[in-house]
Amino acid sequence: xxxxxxxxxxxxxxxxxxxxxxxxxxxxxxxxxxxxxxxxxxxxxxxxxxxxxxxxxxxxxxxxxxxxxxxxxxxxxxxxxxxxxxxxxxxxxxxxxxxxxxxxxxxxxxxxxxxxxxxxxxxxxxxxxxxxxxxxxxxxxxxxxxxxxxxxxxxxxxxxxxxxxxxxxxxxxxxxxxxxxxxxxxxxxxxxxxxxxxxxxxxxxxxxxxxxxxxxxxxxxxxxxxxxxxxxxxxxxxxxxxxxxxxxxxxxxxxxxxxxxxxxxxxxxxxxxxxxxxxxxxxxxxxxxxxxxxxxxxxxxxxxxxxxxxxxxxxxxxxxxxxxxxxxxxxxxxxxxxxxxxxxxxxxxxxxxxxxxxxxxxxx
Amino acid sequence: xxxxxxxxxxxxxxxxxxxxxxxxxxxxxxxxxxxxxxxxxxxxxxxxxxxxxxxxxxxxxxxxxxxxxxxxxxxxxxxxxxxxxxxxxxxxxxxxxxxxxxxxxxxxxxxxxxxxxxxxxxxxxxxxxxxxxxxxxxxxxxxxxxxxxxxxxxxxxxxxxxxxxxxxxxxxxxxxxxxxxxxxxxxxxxxxxxxxxxxxxxxxxxxxxxxxxxxxxxxxxxxxxxxxxxxxxxxxxxxxxxxxxxxxxxxxxxxxxxxxxxxxxxxxxxxxxxxxxxxxxxxxxxxxxxxxxxxxxxxxxxxxxxxxxxxxxxxxxxxxxxxxxxxxxxxxxxxxxxxxxxxxxxxxxxxxxxxxxxxxxxxx
Numbered sequence: 156x157x158x159x160x161x162x163x164x165x166x167x168x169x170x171x172x173x174x175x176x177x178x179x180x181x182x183x184x185x186x187x188x189x190x191x192x193x194x195x196x197x198x199x200x201x202x203x204x205x206x207x208x209x210x211x212x213x214x215x216x217x218x219x220x221x222x223x224x225x226x227x228x229x230x231x232x233x234x235x236x237x238x239x240x241x242x243x244x245x246x247x248x249x250x251x252x253x254x255x256x257x258x259x260x261x262x263x264x265x266x267x268x269x270x271x272x273x274x275x276x277x278x279x280x281x282x283x284x285x286x287x288x289x290x291x292x293x294x295x296x297x298x299x300x301x302x303x304x305x306x307x308x309x310x311x312x313x314x315x316x317x318x319x320x321x322x323x324x325x326x327x328x329x330x331x332x333x334x335x336x337x338x339x340x341x342x343x344x345x346x347x348x349x350x351x352x353x354x355x356x357x358x359x360x361x362x363x364x365x366x367x368x369x370x371x372x373x374x375x376x377x378x379x380x381x382x383x384x385x386x387x388x389x390x391x392x393x394x395x396x397x398x399x400x401x402x403x404x405x406x407x408x409x410x411x412x413x414x415x416x417x418x419x420x421x422x423x424x425x426x427x428x429x430x431x432x433x434x435x436x437x438x439x440x441x442x443x444x445x446x447x448x449x450x451x452x453x454x455x456x457x458x459x460x461x462x463x464x465x466x467x468x469x470x471x472x473x474x475x476x477x478x479x480x481x482x483x484x485x486x487x488x489x490x491x492x493x494x495x496x497x498x499x500x501x502x503x504x505x506x507x508x509x510x511x512x513x514x515x516x517x518x519x
Numbered sequence: 520x521x522x523x524x525x526x527x528x529x530x531x532x533x534x535x536x537x538x539x540x541x542x543x544x545x546x547x548x549x550x551x552x553x554x555x556x557x558x559x560x561x562x563x564x565x566x567x568x569x570x571x572x573x574x575x576x577x578x579x580x581x582x583x584x585x586x587x588x589x590x591x592x593x594x595x596x597x598x599x600x601x602x603x604x605x606x607x608x609x610x611x612x613x614x615x616x617x618x619x620x621x622x623x624x625x626x627x628x629x630x631x632x633x634x635x636x637x638x639x640x641x642x643x644x645x646x647x648x649x650x651x652x653x654x655x656x657x658x659x660x661x662x663x664x665x666x667x668x669x670x671x672x673x674x675x676x677x678x679x680x681x682x683x684x685x686x687x688x689x690x691x692x693x694x695x696x697x698x699x700x701x702x703x704x705x706x707x708x709x710x711x712x713x714x715x716x717x718x719x720x721x722x723x724x725x726x727x728x729x730x731x732x733x734x735x736x737x738x739x740x741x742x743x744x745x746x747x748x749x750x751x752x753x754x755x756x757x758x759x760x761x762x763x764x765x766x767x768x769x770x771x772x773x774x775x776x777x778x779x780x781x782x783x784x785x786x787x788x789x790x791x792x793x794x795x796x797x798x799x800x801x802x803x804x805x806x807x808x809x810x811x812x813x814x815x816x817x818x819x820x821x822x823x824x825x826x827x828x829x830x831x832x833x834x835x836x837x838x839x840x841x842x843x844x845x846x847x848x849x850x851x852x853x854x855x856x857x858x859x860x861x862x863x864x865x866x867x868x869x870x871x872x873x874x875x876x877x878x879x880x881x882x883x
Contacts, residue, residue, distance in 0.1 A: 459563050
């Protein structure tokens with residue numbers, strides 16, 4: 156038995172009560188893995204963890220997955236309620252709910268939410284993010300260590316990629332090599348490798364194509380994977396062959412914005428201030444319209460998770476929170492620049508989990 | 520532009536109207552890929568397809584994914600509504616909905632369903648499975664061809680595995696070899712490889728362990744992957760070294776049940792009759808309590824999708840429907856037997872997409 160799960164399940168129950176809710180319902184997802192160590196594939200047969208204040212947590216589980224659930228590191232803490240094909244798992248779940256609002260974990264499939272609403276009418280159904288998202292946002296020592304290792308491995312993958320030649324190769328081939336470096340440096344999987352050259356760099360979520368990289372272009376590399384269960388995610392923009400004055404100018408604005416946002420990270424500051432710090436630099440340089448996304452996202456068991464560095468997120472920073480800082484400027488049909496690092500909030504400021512140089516690199 | 524998507528989007532709108540609903544809302548999922556050819560990763564920023572009778576379909580999409588959406592094969596049919604971080608995508612979506620029930624695709628994340636319900640109160644929210652699940656259940660000629668290729672590749676993977684020695688190896692190592700054979704025979708990925716030996720075979724969704732395979736045991740192999748976008752899924756139970764009388768007897772009951780269920784497949788028959796045919800054989804042999812799951816599941820873009828061969832599913836079989844037939848008997852702490860093939864409903868009966876022998880094989 157891992158004491159972490161006992162602590163986390165207890166805190167989830169406390170937070171559920173503090174929010175005035177009767178229960179927290181969690182489906183197969185990083186939320187379930189975080190609370191119980193049990194991480195089955197989400198399927199049409201529902202697996203539903205029900206956490207209630209001052210009650211033993213229950214796990215509603217399909218009969219044919221009961222043996223797996225019984226091996227979960229937290230199984231001894233859970234009441235396992237197995238259902239057979241033909242039973243109604245939503246009625247079984249509904250019967251566990253006292254009157255009051257129900258918190259629903261973000262990634263539960265809609266089909267399960269609708270069926271619970273139908274089987275247990277009369278409840279209000281709220282997002283569980285204020286409870287479990289807030290818990291997951293503050294990483295413990297082991298989680299921070301895993302995120303540090305993931306960040307260092309991503310940095311090393313970039314170093315290896317930039318040792319070789321880029322000009323003349325296709326985006327897809329560079330993406331494949333980058334994925335190999337991520338794995339070679341300890342990632343279990345490479346989750347994404349955006350390689351966006353020339354005008355493609357103006358599309359923030361570009362998928363690599365057959366396009367061949369040419370001298371004189373900008374190249375955005377945005378990549379990450381999963382190492383010991385935790386994500387890496389970093390972005391660098393390089394100039395191929397030579398850097399135009401315009402690329403140098405835009406890159407310097409993004410670099411300054413990224414540094415300003417990083418400097419704004421400290422316990423007690425609102426995460427919105429981090430977003431604002433980046434936004435002010437880009438706005439005052441006249442590119443505000445071309446920076447059309449938030450400054451960053453939390454990272455951990457998921458590549459995007461609370462908190463979000465945006466004007467909408469009310470989170471006040473606390474030690475142990477980890478998120479990306481990734482301002483960008485995107486010039487349609489021309490080029491784009493983005494610089495991204497993962498940072499952790501420390502007791503007295505900020506720690507960067509990526510340390511590759513943020514200066515504009517010129518590569519062949 | 521692929522004419523398939525125009526046809527499918529039109530049929531989805533017709534089915535939405537026929538069900539008395541005002542709209543169908545689909546998130547990133549096989550449903551979205553089926554209707555539009557667009558298959559982004561599901562994330563916290565919602566991408567939502569809104570299909571309405573007699574209106575042009577709309578795709579609500581995050582601004583930073585707009586360039587990707589614009590390249591989808593169906594993009595010319597869609598009104599792309601890009602939203603920026605800071606906008607409210609749920610209000611944007613809600614504004615597209617006329618009064619009336621809204622169909623919600625099964626895999627949309629709960630967080631998006633709750634936010635839509637909150638932004639657009641006054642609608643009833645129903646599962647979209649009766650519309651889109653029913654469409655996807657009837658495969659067209661190209662889909663059937665892909666499923667046939669996937670089935671043949673899974674059969675070939677099994678043949679290759681059984682050429683070598685099994686006894687003395689660990690479950691995880693056999694699973695890894697099976698995955699390699701799946702890929703070698705054309706699968707893009709091996710999605711699952713259940714290798715369950717001895718008492719582990721009594722757990723239908725067992726995950727391979729370090730356990731070493733021994734002579735005298737039963738071994739359940741349940742495996743599949745994705746080939747040209749479509750899933751394979753087959754199961755065989757083999758005897759290691761020699762088969763005990765008890766294993767032979769139980770295997771023969773399962774084989775007879777599987778054959779009876781397959782014989783029950785024809786257009787116009789209820790899929791529940793397929794389940795019943797298998798269940799009757801196992802019940803009358805006295806093992807009814809040890810067959811605690813449905814007889815099968817639809818298969819296509821997802822490994823589990825409608826229709827389901829169970830007593831609950833009201834589907835009447837039509838040509839082009841594809842599903843598994845996989846009865847099993849599970850004897851706790853002792854062994855288990857399952858035999859699974861994918862079948863397609865033809866205009867006059869049934870076609871088996873897996874043809875490996877269903878006799879009990881004795882392997883070393």
